[in-house]
Amino acid sequence: MLLKLLFAKNEDIPVGSATIFFGYSSIFWFVVGTGLGSFNAAKLAFPDWVTGTELFAFGHMRQVHVLAVILGWISMAFAMTMMYMTPSLGNTKLWSEKLGLWNVFLWNIGLSLGLLLLWMGITSGREYSDLIWPIDLVVIFGVLLPLGINVWMTIAHRKTQGIYITNWFFGSMIFLTIITVTIGQSPELFNLTGLTEAYLTFWHAHNLLGLWITPVAAAIAYYTIPKITGNPLYSHRIGHLHFWSIIAFYSTPASHHLMSAPLPEWLKSFASVEGVLILIPAVAFIANILLTMKGKWSLFVENVEIKFSVTGVLLAIPLNMQGGFQQTRAINWYVHGTGWIVAHAHLALLGMSTFLEIAAVYFGLQAMLRRKLYSLALANLHYWFVIVGFCIYWISMTIAGLIQGAGKIYEVPYIDVVIAEHPYMIARWIGGTMVFTGNTIWLYNMWMTAREGTIIPDGRYAHEMAYER
Amino acid sequence: MGFRQHKFGSAGIGLMMGFSMSITLFFPSFDFRSGVSTWVGLDKQLSAGRLIGFSYEDPLVRGDGKPVTVILDKDPSTGAAIDPPIRAYVYKPGTPFSPGINHTDQLGLGVEELSVNVGKINDAKPGDGIVFTIVKGEFNGEELDYVENATAVRGWTVDKVLSSVGDDAKRFVGAGKTIYITEGCWWCHTLLPEETQDWQYFGTPPYLGDFNGEMPTAFGSDRKAPDILHVASRNSSREWMYMHFFNPRLVQPNSIMPRFDYLWAPIGKGPSDARDASGASIDFPKWRAEYMTYLKGDSIYPPDVPEPAADSQVRALVDWIMTSLR
């Protein structure tokens, strides 16, 4: 069906096709990514489980999990939301459904190929930039650029005078991410070496998180929360503060990832101040969203999209408190390189970002399919599996990280740290498996929604009739 | 509604990102360029070749197109003893040079001048097959290590150097580091003892000039296992390393490291081609069955770990560990 639509005329493609294909692809990659995560966690708890071949060795699977989640789930969910939020906020149609479909097609092909190569060990050996440079070029020209063109052109063809904050975020963050990825891959493209390579690796890794994964997720919340509650956004002014402080403060602290490497000291000092200042966009964002909820807090219980969204926003509080302070010289020496950081990374990606995206994917797929969710009970089950699984993961890894940190400082023989961490590694595996199970339920639920969901009549929204039979 | 217009906003985004990027990319680039290669930095890049990871010469990331490091205790031309032994980096014809040879300005102030003027590295052409060494020289009153084109300066040709030593003295460092990258060892082990607190246990942190010409640096960020930048100083037993790679639980019952018994295969081959040093293929199911009886306590000794063949992947990996991680 996708193939037929790829070569159809743009006018003949039903509105929302790109959203729907992106939506289901993202859920599929989410299931794959969390499944791999659960598998990897099992290998850390039980190292002799599935052994004897390099294809199932931890070192071959770990980066596949990371990139399947970042490029498959999170980025595709972003693309999915861009495909329906951007036109909706400009009171117009998507600039080109056809470009959107080609985008989803190239994205899936490129990502599958890249992950397959990584799985075989064909890698560039740089964290978060593991994909080899030909695949990096596919990511830039087949994934990000078409997405950007579609979003920019849709914004340019808007029917409103103003541009809503979500669209400001979408348009600018794609642009900045293309710059980030291009500069981040330059060591591979131009054979830059040494400290330059190390620094650019983490410049890319930091900016990918700071200018793509967290702000675009925040932008999604600026749409879903006012849309579903029916409240106007609390403040345009705070939106300005959030947007500009993201660009100013989130794009600068890259070197705080290398506090103990021989980088210039002034750069580390600069970065650690900027790193604390990321709390400014965080406070602005959280305040703006939670104040928008005013008078509608019952929806936190009643409505599944709001439940996911608000949980995501609430998780942004510990996320930014950790992120702001753990990178300072005062704290970094204790937690650097430990499970604490792993917990923090999952708080950002699986906690804050993912919860906001799940809400938007739920909302967008129902709106574009014009079908009501197949089962609200399964959706709630999904929520509880993911939140409980995530909490188990986060808490156990945070404790493991503190143990590791203490071991590092007090010069405990490393093997004793490994022994002390073992129960938390098992807890981590259980948590990860719960998230995976929840997502499998979700995939089933959305599949059945497309096939058997109640058709939504014109002029109504899915969330309004969630409890109607 | 002036400020809501996209023109003003776009210019603002560009301006702000420009500010941010000049501080985080442009300013530090001067500091990065000022790093002067140390001996460690020169050794790293000469033994690793152009780059580790996906490249034209090594598209399948198996360790192709990498130089061979040779430990020389006597001069291959004259036969005179060299004490202490030095390292020669043998680039066979066609092996691409490390970045510092092609772009000498990356070597840093002093090292570049010495390497070009005294070490004659500009005479080296990749097609010829060149042997490099690291020697000490003086630049503006400072003692520095620099790269010497030993083929031009001392007449050490590739054949002469390789035939003057036995297999023990050849270290497949570049191929070994490639395996470190493909097998994802760096997802758990770091190569960066921290400058603040943990060097007491893991040894000296790296210096500014230790990375010139290295790609990828593979510091690692998530430490689920000990830092191994100086592992060979703590443990220099190849026997231990081989047992630990074959099954880490043989030497460390609580280790969570994966088994790397499939690395007994020759470079570029799968586990089914695994051979021991005598050329006999390794029967993994039998080994594991015997290991299980040992675990249950039915046998007192664990089965012997096969001696790796000279062309096996694990030999290259241990070569790298023993040669570079000191």
Added chain:
Amino acid sequence: MGWKFDQPLYCLSDDKEQKEMIEHWEKEKHGGLSEGNNRLPMPLVLIMALIILTAFMITMPIWGQRPTADNFKEFVANMNSPEVQQIADPEKKIEYLYNLVYSGADSRLQGALERHPITWDDLLNIAPGIREIQNGGLYPLSWYNVIGDRIVLANFEGNYVEIGGKLVRERLQPWWDKGYTIDVFYVTYFIITMIIVIKQLPHFTRKPDIGRI
């Protein structure tokens, strides 16, 4: 667009401009969404100020710094004393030295010693280097970091001082560290920009009539 500058912290747009913006916000709906014009609640403004203050305070060079060679000079001075030589166990030796130095140290050094323990073996390794610098080294001991068992010049860029007839940069972190200085300017520019951007909007007391909020 109309500017007015008589009350810059109230609003930078003239009345006509403000009225137009409010009317526009009431009229225009983005996909059914509208925006309010509320201010950032005062407690949060204070939190923002606190964040900026904290950012500079917590990253000041007090914590987690490298151990300098200066920290260990008393160790080196006393390591060959008869009291130390009487002790056989290296761990006891270093414990004795630690207690000796710690009790006589100021609080800054005490903190540094707590964070950077040293073993007897490391002390043996770095002692010759420290003595060499003390007896006719070019730069003061405090410019050197002890990293592992080696002593290296620190990576800081401080004030210019004249040593041996040459102008060189101190290898100490100065109070005006380049990173902090850039930060001060960066944050200041940001705050000025944000004041201009936000004060150009209608004053927060003029709320668009967009229903419940």
